Amino acid sequence: xxxxxxxxxxxxxxxxxxxxxxxxxxxxxxxxxxxxxxxxxxxxxxxxxxxxxxxxxxxxxxxxxxxxxxxxxxxxxxxxxxxxxxxxxxxxxxxxxxxxxxxxxxxxxxxxxxxxxxxxxxxxxxxxxxxxxxxxxxxxxxxxxxxxxxxxxxxxxxxxxxxxxxxxxxxxxxxxxxxxxxxxxxxxxxxxxxxxxxxxxxxxxxxxxxxxxxxxxxxxxxxxxxxxxxxxxxxxxxxxxxxxxxxxxxxxxxxxxxxxxxxxxxxxxxxxxxxxxxxxxxxxxxxxxxxxxxxxxxxxxxxxxxxxxxxxxxxxxxxxxxxxxxxxxxxxxxxxxxxxxxxxxxxxxxxxxxxxxxxxxxxxxxxxxxxxxxxxxxxxxxxxxxxxxxxxxxxxxxxxxxxxxxxxxxxxxxxxxxxxxxxxxxxxxxxxx
Amino acid sequence: xxxxxxxxxxxxxxxxxxxxxxxxxxxxxxxxxxxxxxxxxxxxxxxxxxxxxxxxxxxxxxxxxxxxxxxxxxxxxxxxxxxxxxxxxxxxxxxxxxxxxxxxxxxxxxxxxxxxxxxxxxxxxxxxxxxxxxxxxxxxxxxxxxxxxxxxxxxxxxxxxxxxxxxxxxxxxxxxxxxxxxxxxxxxxxxxxxxxxxxxxxxxxxxxxxxxxxxxxxxxxxxxxxxxxxxxxxxxxxxxxxxxxxxxx
Numbered sequence: 075x076x077x078x079x080x081x082x083x084x085x086x087x088x089x090x091x092x093x094x095x096x097x098x099x100x101x102x103x104x105x106x107x108x109x110x111x112x113x114x115x116x117x118x119x120x121x122x123x124x125x126x127x128x129x130x131x132x133x134x135x136x137x138x139x140x141x142x143x144x145x146x147x148x149x150x151x152x153x154x155x156x157x158x159x160x161x162x163x164x165x166x167x168x169x170x171x172x173x174x175x176x177x178x179x180x181x182x183x184x185x186x187x188x189x190x191x192x193x194x195x196x197x198x199x200x201x202x203x204x205x206x207x208x209x210x211x212x213x214x215x216x217x218x219x220x221x222x223x224x225x226x227x228x229x230x231x232x233x234x235x236x237x238x239x240x241x242x243x244x245x246x247x248x249x250x251x252x253x254x255x256x257x258x259x260x261x262x263x264x265x266x267x268x269x270x271x272x273x274x275x276x277x278x279x280x281x282x283x284x285x286x287x288x289x290x291x292x293x294x295x296x297x298x299x300x301x302x303x304x305x306x307x308x309x310x311x312x313x314x315x316x317x318x319x320x321x322x323x324x325x326x327x328x329x330x331x332x333x334x335x336x337x338x339x340x341x342x343x344x345x346x347x348x349x350x351x352x353x354x355x356x357x358x359x360x361x362x363x364x365x366x367x368x369x370x371x372x373x374x375x376x377x378x379x380x381x382x383x384x385x386x387x388x389x390x391x392x393x394x395x396x397x398x399x400x401x402x403x404x405x406x407x408x409x410x411x412x413x414x415x416x417x418x419x420x421x422x423x424x425x426x427x428x429x430x431x432x433x434x435x436x437x438x439x440x441x442x443x444x445x446x447x448x449x450x451x452x453x454x455x456x457x458x459x460x461x462x463x464x465x466x467x468x469x470x471x472x473x474x475x476x477x478x479x480x481x482x483x484x485x486x487x488x489x490x491x492x493x494x495x496x497x498x499x500x501x502x503x504x505x506x507x
Numbered sequence: 508x509x510x511x512x513x514x515x516x517x518x519x520x521x522x523x524x525x526x527x528x529x530x531x532x533x534x535x536x537x538x539x540x541x542x543x544x545x546x547x548x549x550x551x552x553x554x555x556x557x558x559x560x561x562x563x564x565x566x567x568x569x570x571x572x573x574x575x576x577x578x579x580x581x582x583x584x585x586x587x588x589x590x591x592x593x594x595x596x597x598x599x600x601x602x603x604x605x606x607x608x609x610x611x612x613x614x615x616x617x618x619x620x621x622x623x624x625x626x627x628x629x630x631x632x633x634x635x636x637x638x639x640x641x642x643x644x645x646x647x648x649x650x651x652x653x654x655x656x657x658x659x660x661x662x663x664x665x666x667x668x669x670x671x672x673x674x675x676x677x678x679x680x681x682x683x684x685x686x687x688x689x690x691x692x693x694x695x696x697x698x699x700x701x702x703x704x705x706x707x708x709x710x711x712x713x714x715x716x717x718x719x720x721x722x723x724x725x726x727x728x729x730x731x732x733x734x735x736x737x738x739x740x741x742x743x744x745x746x747x748x749x750x751x752x753x754x755x756x
Contacts, residue, residue, distance in 0.1 A: 309593075313593075316522075316614065316615045317519065317521045317522075319615065320521045320522065320524065320525035320529070321521060323525070323529055323618070324524060324525065324528055324529065335615060335617070338615050339615075353745060353746065353749070355743055355745065355746075356746070383718075383729045383730055383733065384716075384718060384729070386717075386733075386743070386745060387717070387745035504749055
């Protein structure tokens with residue numbers, strides 16, 4: 075039987091090797107799955123060790139056997155708990171509300187771990203082979219039953235809101251683990267608990283955590299970035315602009331020279347497509363250049379930018395601010411003959427997140443448009459972009475993809491006219507060694 | 508002080524014209540003595556004109572700017588080089604600084620702000636000269652050296668001509684003149700230079716926040732510090748830290 079455990083460990087180590095080698099976002103879901111991939115092989119190793127020691131009771135020292143059994147049951151409970159966590163995060167992401175039992179499940183985890191460490195271990199000796207039984211092993215069965223039932227309940231309760239593929243993955247995983255556990259309960263000498271856990275991990279890996287899917291998500295985002303950019307060779311464009319700028323200044327036309335300087339700033343900053351994340355100050359530099367040019371074209375347009383200086387090095391998705399400002403101009407201020415103000419500000423909302431606001435004094439939303447935009451931004455992954463919404467939809471999708479589902483873009487109406495865009499982002503900074 | 512000889516190297520005539528006409532070389536004690544548009548021409552001009560300063564574009568035909576510097580450096584170690592590079596080849600700048608090149612500027616060049624670059628050059632030229640001379644006339648401490656040492660040691664405090672006047676019992680006007688005559692730059696230009704140099708060191712060698720570094724270098728307000736830094740270095744302090752620390756990985 076030990077041979078099976080070793081094969082399972084090899085399979086999981088291989089899976090972990092591929093999984094950790096793939097670029098992916100740092101979401102709670104992926105973090106939980108990473109933890110699973112680390113704990114599960116460890117658990118299987120204890121499993122393999124106990125399979126050996128329990129069948130060599132005469133030669134293995136009793137305390138070693140006992141410790142291994144406690145670690146085996148202890149990690150088993152932890153693995154099942156992680157499965158529950160994984161499924162609950164998955165369900166919460168789908169339903170966008172918290173509908174699970176974090177508190178109860180954590181209390182239960184503590185109790186079960188205490189039981190695994192303290193309750194007496196007992197071994198049954200039979201002709202077909204030895205195994206541990208009694209109250210200590212029952213901790214494990216009760217835990218599996220407890221978490222499986224909670225998952226099943228969460229799944230059934232929210233079955234309408236969950237994507238079919240995810241529902242299938244969760245369902246299959248639960249059924250496999252249920253069947254294996256029941257078989258193990260009725261045939262204690264089979265020692266197949268490790269199989270159930272491995273199959274469950276594989277069920278999620280093959281459907282939801284598959285490297286191709288993770289990679290495809292990132293590629294899709296890169297493609298839509300490129301779509302936003304000009305097809306012209308940008309270096310040619312801004313080198314030429316610079317030559318014209320110098321010519322203008324040599325001719326004594328300082329205003330033209332300054333405007334061209336800003337225009338080449340704008341191009342230089344907007345061709346940095348290779349980076350997914352950029353510092354907030356680079357984003358505001360880009361919008362400064364853009365707005366200075368727009369304000370020159372429309373003298374009644376005013377622009378203010380007030381960013382808390384300590385936030386200037388926060389990393390934000392590249393190229394999110396300018397499309398929002400452009401949107402404010404095209405759909406708000408244009409209707410008022412470009413008379414009015416755009417104000418960009420950023421502040422901490424708490425220790426871990428910031429909000430960037432783009433407020434305009436434009437014409438505001440037309441009847442019914444606000445609801446349509448709210449709906450589009452909330453269900454952004456189900457919408458296909460059209461000409462009017464490509465900018466904000468692209469921004470929203472990239473924020474959700476790069477920062478997590480809890481962050482993103484939303485709009486409110488100002489009391490004195492115009493609208494305010496709110497961009498909620500996590501505080502992430504570059505780390506230096 | 509004698510005028511410093513400047514050689515301009517860039518393959519685009521418009522950029523050379525810009526340098527020649529849009530920057531006031533005269534008031535900075537310099538004169539443009541020649542131009543070159545490719546690597547070979549640059550090497551030849553350096554040999555015949557023996558300039559004090561070479562303004563060098565990296566991306567030039569036949570032989571790139573860094574190669575030119577490497578070759579002529581062995582023959583003329585005293586020449587100061589200023590690298591000009593596009594934003595997209597910033598990695599060259601980092602390499603250039605590792606080659607101990609005096610300064611770099613990023614395109615598009617803002618000619619009004621190019622003066623601080625020349626001031627920095629003069630300061631580093633003066634400093635390397637005093638290091639050489641200090642072996643010769645040791646013991647003979649000059650006023651300017653002790654003023655400069657005082658400034659280095661009190662960087663985080665408020666330093667002005669009147670403060671220095673009180674400390675050294677000298678007329679502030681006289682001290683201002685001293686800077687002009689000895690180093691060739693104004694007092695404020697020198698102060699900004701040593702503050703920014705200190706800030707650059709702190710940005711790369713410590714994990715202090717930019718706000719803390721602003722305080723250590725005598726800038727009470729973070730915003731002022733960032734503005735001055737951006738003006739002299741072309742990028743903000745956090746960008747500077749990121750660009751240079753990235754290159755080590």
